[in-house]
Amino acid sequence: MSAANVETLLKEAESLLAEWTTQTNTPEPNRLDIWLEAADVVPAMAALVEARWGYLISITGLDFPKEDKMEAIYHLGSGAAVLGLRAALDRSAPTVASVCHLIPSATLLEREVVEMFGVTFTDTPDTSHLYLPDNWPDDVYPLRKDTKLD
Amino acid sequence: MVMEEDQKKFVIPIGPQHPALKEPAHFELTVDGETVTGATARLGYAHRGIEKAVESKNYTQALYMLERVCGICSHVHATAYAIGVEQLQDVTAPPRAQAIRVLVAEMERIHSHLLWLGVAAHEAGFDTLFMFTWRDRETIMDALEALTGNRVHYSANVIGGVKFDVTPEHVTSILRAVDFLEERTNHYMDIVNNDAVFLQRTRGIGVMPKEKAEILGVTGPTARASGVTRDLRIDAPYSGYDNYTTEMILDDRGDLEARFAVRVRELFEAYRIIREVLDNLPPGDLTARIKRRINEAETVSRIEAPRGELFYFVRSNGSDQPDRVKVRTPTICNMASVLSLAVGHQLADVPMILVGVDPCFSCNDRMIRVKRSGHDHELFTWDQLRRYGIEYYQRKVR
Amino acid sequence: MVHNADSNGNASNLDIPKPWKDAIDQFKTWARLNSPWAVHFNSGSCNGCDIEILATITPRYDVERLGIKLQGSPRHADVMVVTGAVSLQAAERLRRSYEQMPEPKFVVAVGSCALSGGAFQGCYNVVGRVDEVIPVDVYVPGCPPRPEAIIYGIAQLLEKLKTPATPSDDHGGEPE
Numbered sequence: 089m090s091a092a093n094v095e096t097l098l099k100e101a102e103s104l105l106a107e108w109t110t111q112t113n114t115p116e117p118n119r120l121d122i123w124l125e126a127a128d129v130v131p132a133m134a135a136l137v138e139a140r141w142g143y144l145i146s147i148t149g150l151d152f153p154k155e156d157k158m159e160a161i162y163h164l165g166s167g168a169a170v171l172g173l174r175a176a177l178d179r180s181a182p183t184v185a186s187v188c189h190l191i192p193s194a195t196l197l198e199r200e201v202v203e204m205f206g207v208t209f210t211d212t213p214d215t216s217h218l219y220l221p222d223n224w225p226d227d228v229y230p231l232r233k234d235t236k237l238d
Numbered sequence: 239m240v241m242e243e244d245q246k247k248f249v250i251p252i253g254p255q256h257p258a259l260k261e262p263a264h265f266e267l268t269v270d271g272e273t274v275t276g277a278t279a280r281l282g283y284a285h286r287g288i289e290k291a292v293e294s295k296n297y298t299q300a301l302y303m304l305e306r307v308c309g310i311c312s313h314v315h316a317t318a319y320a321i322g323v324e325q326l327q328d329v330t331a332p333p334r335a336q337a338i339r340v341l342v343a344e345m346e347r348i349h350s351h352l353l354w355l356g357v358a359a360h361e362a363g364f365d366t367l368f369m370f371t372w373r374d375r376e377t378i379m380d381a382l383e384a385l386t387g388n389r390v391h392y393s394a395n396v397i398g399g400v401k402f403d404v405t406p407e408h409v410t411s412i413l414r415a416v417d418f419l420e421e422r423t424n425h426y427m428d429i430v431n432n433d434a435v436f437l438q439r440t441r442g443i444g445v446m447p448k449e450k451a452e453i454l455g456v457t458g459p460t461a462r463a464s465g466v467t468r469d470l471r472i473d474a475p476y477s478g479y480d481n482y483t484t485e486m487i488l489d490d491r492g493d494l495e496a497r498f499a500v501r502v503r504e505l506f507e508a509y510r511i512i513r514e515v516l517d518n519l520p521p522g523d524l525t526a527r528i529k530r531r532i533n534e535a536e537t538v539s540r541i542e543a544p545r546g547e548l549f550y551f552v553r554s555n556g557s558d559q560p561d562r563v564k565v566r567t568p569t570i571c572n573m574a575s576v577l578s579l580a581v582g583h584q585l586a587d588v589p590m591i592l593v594g595v596d597p598c599f600s601c602n603d604r605m606i607r608v609k610r611s612g613h614d615h616e617l618f619t620w621d622q623l624r625r626y627g628i629e630y631y632q633r634k635v636r
Numbered sequence: 637m638v639h640n641a642d643s644n645g646n647a648s649n650l651d652i653p654k655p656w657k658d659a660i661d662q663f664k665t666w667a668r669l670n671s672p673w674a675v676h677f678n679s680g681s682c683n684g685c686d687i688e689i690l691a692t693i694t695p696r697y698d699v700e701r702l703g704i705k706l707q708g709s710p711r712h713a714d715v716m717v718v719t720g721a722v723s724l725q726a727a728e729r730l731r732r733s734y735e736q737m738p739e740p741k742f743v744v745a746v747g748s749c750a751l752s753g754g755a756f757q758g759c760y761n762v763v764g765r766v767d768e769v770i771p772v773d774v775y776v777p778g779c780p781p782r783p784e785a786i787i788y789g790i791a792q793l794l795e796k797l798k799t800p801a802t803p804s805d806d807h808g809g810e811p812e
Contacts (some may be wrong), residue, residue, distance in 0.1 A: 089473050115536060116325070118474070143455040145540075145549050146566040163538065163551065168474035170538050193454040193574035196279070197566075204289075214278065219285035221724045221761070230290050230760060237290065237760035282725055284680045287760040306755045309684020309780065353687065356694075372694035390684040390780050621708045 089168040094118050097141075097169035104135050105173075121172040126160075126184040129175050133162065133187045142166030144187070147197040149205040151179075151233045158182045158205060177207060186212035204231040265577075265592070268609045272584050275611075277577040289563055296558045297323050297397055297532070307565060309390050310353060313339075313346045314543040316395040319563070321476060322539035322552040323397050326532050333520040335399035336478035341515045342386065342394045343477075343541075344508045345412070348378045348419065350544035351501045351508075354596045355426060358498070361593045362439045363628035367429060374422045381415040384408060399525030409516050416509045423505045430498040438631060440494035444591040446579055447492060454575040458546020458568050460595045463500040464492035470542035482514045497594045531558045543568055545596050569597050586630035589623050656784065659791040660702070671703040672794065675713035675737075679730050679769075680723030680762065685747035685780040689717060697783045704790060710736040715790065718772075719780075721749035721756045722763035734770040742773045744789050747780050754779060 098120040102112065108128035113121045124132055136142070142164045150159040160182075162173040175184055186209040188194045198209045199218040206229040217224065229235055268276035288307060292300035301323075305316040317339050324331060331339070352375040359367035379389045385408050386392035394400050429436055446456070451464040461468050469486050471479045487503045489496035532554035539550040546568030555561035572595040580591055585608070608616050618626070678686050692699040693706050700706075710716065710733045722730060734743070745766040748754030753764035766772055773796065776789035 116538070119538060137453065140452070143452060145455060145547065145571075146551065146564065148551050148562075148564040150553070150562060161551070163549070165540065165547075165549075170540070172538075191453060191455070192578055193571050196570050196574045216280065217282065218280070219282040219761075221282065224724075230287060237287070238758070283723060284678075284682070284720070285723055285725075285761050286680065286721060286756045287762070288756070291756070291759045303755050306682045306684070306779075309682040309687060312682075312684070369695055372691065373696060376691075376694075376696045389782055390688060619708070 091117065093167060094169045097166050098171070100139070101136065101141055101164075101166075101169070101171045104139055104141065105132050108132050118168050119170045119172065121161075121174055123174045123176070126175040126177055129160075129162065129173065130185045130187060130190075132173060133190055136164060136171075137190045142169070142171065144191050144194060144197070145170075147194070147201055149201045149207060149231060151205060151231065153179070153233050156180075158207065160184055160201065160207060162187075182207040183210060184208075185210045188213055203229070205229050206232065265588075266609070267580065267585070267588065268611070269585050270611045272586070274580045274583050274585060274588065277580040277588075279573055279577055289565065292560055292563045294559060296530070297560060300560055300563065301395065301397060302393075304563070304565070305391060305393065305395075308567075310350050311346060311543050311545065311548070312391045313342050313394055314541045314548050315565070316393070317343060317477065318539045318541040318548050318550040319552070320395040320397050321541075322537050322550045323532070323554075323560075324526070324528070325537040325539065326535045326552060326554045327529050329398060329526050329528055331399040331477070331526055332523040333478060334403075334522045335524050335526075337481075337515055337519055338394065338400045338402075338404060338524070339477045340479060340482070341404065341412075341512060342382070342392055342400075344511050344515070345378055345382050345385075346392075347508050347544045348505060349375055349382065350596075351505050352378070352419075354501065354544075354593075355498075358590070358593045358596075361589050361624050361627070362436065363632075364436065367426075370422075371426065374419060377415045377418055381412045384411055396525060398528040399523070401524070403524060404516075404519060412512065413516065416512055420506065420509045423502060423509075426505075427499075427502050430495070430502050437495060438635070439590050439627075440498055442493050442495075443587050444494045444497075444576075444579055444583065444594055445492045446575065448490075450578075451492070451575065454578070455571040456546070456575045457571065458543070458596075459487075459500045459504060460497060460546060460572050460575075462487055463489045463496035465490040468547070470540050470547060474540055476539075476541060481518070482511055484511060494590055494594045501596075531556065534561075545569055546572055569595070573597060584630070585623075586627040589620075589627045656788050656791075659788055659795060670714075670794075671705065672714040672790075673705045673707055673712055674715040674717050674790070675708065675710050675733075676706060677710075677716055677718045677730060677733055679718055679720035679726040679750070679766065681720030681747065681749055685719035685750070685778075688780045688783050689719065689746060689786055692783045692787055697787060699787055699790075702787070702791075704787075710734070711738070713737050713741070715742050715744060715793065716770075717744045717746055717786075717790075718750050718766045718770075719746050720766075721753045721759070722766055722769055724761050724763065727763050727769050730766070730769050742793055743770055744774045744776060744786075744793055745772045746776045746786055746789070747778060749779075751775050751777055 105122055108124040109122050111123040145163045145165045148161045156179050158177040158179050160175050164171045195214050198212045201207045202215055203217050203220050266278050267274055288303055292303055304319045305312045307315050352371050356368040356371035383389045386394055446464045448465045451461050451466045457468050465488055467486055471484045472486055485507055487500050489500050534556050536553045541548045548568055549566040551564040553562040576595045580588055608618055676689055745751055750766045753762055756762050757764055774789045774793045776786055778785055
């Protein structure tokens, strides 16, 4: 895929998501990060799905205890272009709506973030453990920075 | 295992565990008669806590750990991570190192596809083909061992490049291995395309429409078998893949037969790429200088693993330890799509459908919970479900 | 036990080291009298060891000609071959599977993870050592050990069984 192609794809994504974008960044030539409010994740994802822009690759949780926030990054790929939809989440009750009604396979991605970070994905179809054992304590989220598991 | 067809009853000898004890089944299937009406996965059997662990290791220690996420595709994990960490500090591995990374990656693809072909054959009851493919696979294992020092977990990568060089003797032995395997692969192609018993288990089964594969994020041979043009070696070349011609291997049928055909054709493509790499090995260093501490940054690294897209997100924080490493394996999305695919199919087709996405080979102890409407849950071991599928089709033939 | 590549960088398994050859010969004798059935248990490994175990039944190694049969149920097994660092989920299943084996029963732990947790020592979801869950008779180190080493480990076990009073002080014995 040529650089021109990547640029076109990213510009297309940027314009599709313009109304919800609070901030953008181009960390690498083939990547665009767009910040939006947690409440806008679903409409933004719906716009991308309807325009058939790429596919959802991953949902990554990040924890910033010092800033008292978490972040959910939705990475989408189209050819060589990678889009990162990023939403800051309130650390005391991190919540964002599920995208499973748009992309059914996202359930496995959301389940992982639920058990590892304690994020609530509203209306996600399955909140049972994906990787952690059944008897894992309820309020212990392994990937939070302040969870010590030595 | 006893099945009384007229009463639609199922009596299953219990697996290793007592039925009353709660069991984390790996797959949960709901069936109505013979038809699957629901499917979900419950993983975690091999969950070790690697993403957490690497946050308290330095970048090099993390490499050894991440390489061992999977014994079958260890090199692509190491490569994805190494490239990510190089990107964090704006370093590129030298051309010769990149070529060697590609060489090992294609050799790994060969071993992985042959392994899968044998396992898939075993699932279908074709143990002779399993034995042939695994015998032939030893040829590439020998070549990998001669080049890298190990049959599994080659540890080819260091951050910044590769650990060893390719000598003229290696070139000769690898080319000889590839010539032999190419001839053998013609035989496999014939079976996959023409063997009547094989086709009974694969033709028209497990069809995944192209649009569905696209939106569900399916990648790799599973996607290409449904006509989806996704191959990172072509779309987003890394490690010098743009120096070589890689053909997009596509099939528009979307069924199990197509998934077999695509992987066998990919074997031929791998042989071709290896010859091209060895014919054009650039001279030069094997490693680039790297820093121990990396400034705050984030990067994304995407690799075409044998099973599809391997995605790494790596974040640095100024220290010598990664802040976050997110690993998204191809199997996660491929598995999710296949679970939705199983609905509407016969229970007997489930083993082949699952194996068709080439999930990481696991043990006999993978458990499947089957809920028949009106009955309690029943527990199958993987082997029981596999045999169920074989017997079902044997009865059909009679 | 390590198989080194020869000076040209080619792995050679035509020159079988004498200890292994001896073990195989003794093993053949034992196997003629006792054909051990083995069951394989993956306690949460990366599958590296498991594919090398599976390789032992394929034509190049063909462990079945030595009388070892790899089959599915612990209830019929003499030997359990365990891989993996024992994930928390697998620990209870491992113990129960072991309990289902009839006496006399033996355990071969294969790979660094099964021995010590390997690369995953200290990870939050692993127990770390098979012998913290069930007793182990033979430890086969490696990441992964090659098929010959796995067969050698089982041969060592069977040799050990022939002379139960003699402590094993060679490669097949417990790590210090």
